[in-house]
Amino acid sequence: MSGKWPGGFIKKTAPTVVGPTDGEGGSASGIWTLDQVADYESQGLWPMPVLPRELYMWGSGTSGGLGQGNTTNYSSPVQVGALIAWSGLSVGDAFGIASKTDGTLWAWGVNSYGGLGVGDTLDYSSPVQVGALTTWSVKLATGNGTSFAIKPDGTLWSWGKGSAGSMGHGNTTNISSPQQVGALTDWSTLGAGSYHTAAIKTDGTLWTWGMNAFGSLGLGNTTYTSSPQQVGALTNWRTVAAGYVNTVAVKTDGTLWSWGNANVGQLGSGSTSPRSSPVQVGALTTWLDVACGYYHVVATKTDGTLWSWGYNLNGQLGLGNTTNRSSPVQVGALTTWDKLGMGKYFSSAIKTDGTLWAWGSGGNGQLGQSNTTTYSSPVQVGALTTWSVIGNGSHHERTSGGITKG
Numbered sequence: 080m081s082g083k084w085p086g087g088f089i090k091k092t093a094p095t096v097v098g099p100t101d102g103e104g105g106s107a108s109g110i111w112t113l114d115q116v117a118d119y120e121s122q123g124l125w126p127m128p129v130l131p132r133e134l135y136m137w138g139s140g141t142s143g144g145l146g147q148g149n150t151t152n153y154s155s156p157v158q159v160g161a162l163i164a165w166s167g168l169s170v171g172d173a174f175g176i177a178s179k180t181d182g183t184l185w186a187w188g189v190n191s192y193g194g195l196g197v198g199d200t201l202d203y204s205s206p207v208q209v210g211a212l213t214t215w216s217v218k219l220a221t222g223n224g225t226s227f228a229i230k231p232d233g234t235l236w237s238w239g240k241g242s243a244g245s246m247g248h249g250n251t252t253n254i255s256s257p258q259q260v261g262a263l264t265d266w267s268t269l270g271a272g273s274y275h276t277a278a279i280k281t282d283g284t285l286w287t288w289g290m291n292a293f294g295s296l297g298l299g300n301t302t303y304t305s306s307p308q309q310v311g312a313l314t315n316w317r318t319v320a321a322g323y324v325n326t327v328a329v330k331t332d333g334t335l336w337s338w339g340n341a342n343v344g345q346l347g348s349g350s351t352s353p354r355s356s357p358v359q360v361g362a363l364t365t366w367l368d369v370a371c372g373y374y375h376v377v378a379t380k381t382d383g384t385l386w387s388w389g390y391n392l393n394g395q396l397g398l399g400n401t402t403n404r405s406s407p408v409q410v411g412a413l414t415t416w417d418k419l420g421m422g423k424y425f426s427s428a429i430k431t432d433g434t435l436w437a438w439g440s441g442g443n444g445q446l447g448q449s450n451t452t453t454y455s456s457p458v459q460v461g462a463l464t465t466w467s468v469i470g471n472g473s474h475h476e477r478t479s480g481g482i483t484k485g
Contacts, residue, residue, distance in 0.1 A: 143204025193255025244305025294355020394455025
């Protein structure tokens with residue numbers, strides 16, 4: 080078993096890892112199990128320290144989705160304003176939300192359902208502050224016109240499109256300002272799909288709500304629910320991601336599980352049969368992180384390798400072809416993959432050296448390659464080696480974003 084630390088992996092063959100010397104890493108010693116990592120994550124002790132960063136966006140400028148004060152398309156990363164104060168980011172389809180190091184929350188782009196959280200449904204082409212609070216964290220997620228955030232106090236908040244009950248408020252009403260989901264203060268991490276949501280609490284339990292077509296909530300049925308429902312009784316869930324009508328999660332023991340629709344192999348189970356309860360993907364115990372696109376999944380292992388499966392018409396699996404895969408397939412042979420960020424029909428990732436890579440559909444310039452070309456293998460975005468955060472959100476197909484050290 081091994082655990083991830085900024086700057087490397089902690090495992091039996093390398094029990095001591097010292098992070099980068101620029102203040103954004105750290106050091107740790109000993110042999111860390113994934114259970115220990117999960118425990119530290121739940122206490123807020125494991126993630127990288129929050130440092131000020133520059134914010135960049137690229138792709139389609141529809142409705143001001145790039146935050147540039149206009150509706151122009153950009154096929155290469157362009158900085159949003161001149162501030163070096165950003166810490167967290169999530170990108171939806173033609174909109175984005177981001178937090179600053181002072182704890183404030185900002186949003187921009189299309190706002191048809193109130194997904195920007197600013198109390199109206201007007202589009203904004205430049206970042207506008209969401210309320211006046213200074214208690215927002217880097218734990219942000221976006222779905223189909225919806226936004227989510229977990230605050231440092233463990234409370235969960237959502238706003239935007241209420242379709243199918245995906246915001247978890249017990250109804251299907253659109254909400255244009257952040258509203259707390261229940262009253263609990265023990266939420267740890269979450270994944271927002273197109274119409275359903277999954278989240279993990281600090282006690283390791285897994286909860287889902289929203290659209291349940293094909294059993295994407297993992298509750299053993301196909302009944303929609305607009306309030307969080309626990310998936311089974313296990314307390315060893317570590318990370319979760321939600322796609323269109325599928326969900327994927329990793330347990331603290333390093334095993335990988337998925338459920339929901341499998342029509343193009345997105346469950347990774349080797350079949351196209353849907354599952355309404357979690358089913359293990361293979362028998363390996365080395366999975367680390369996972370991210371969902373619309374119909375495809377990308378994941379990393381503790382050895383730094385990258386794997387993908389599911390729909391591949393646009394080359395979003397990064398395998399150099401457009402063949403669908405129903406089981407995990409390794410992307411290249413590198414062992415330096417780190418953070419994942421997904422779009423509807425494209426994928427992106429940051430390596431441990433701070434470089435940014437993207438592949439799949441590029442029709443709106445969302446791959447950042449200064450063109451609108453589709454690529455079926457990872458290509459580097461520019462030459463920077465300081466990328467630290469990448470926009471994520473399974474539904475977006477027109478925009479991308481990332482944060483890099485100023």
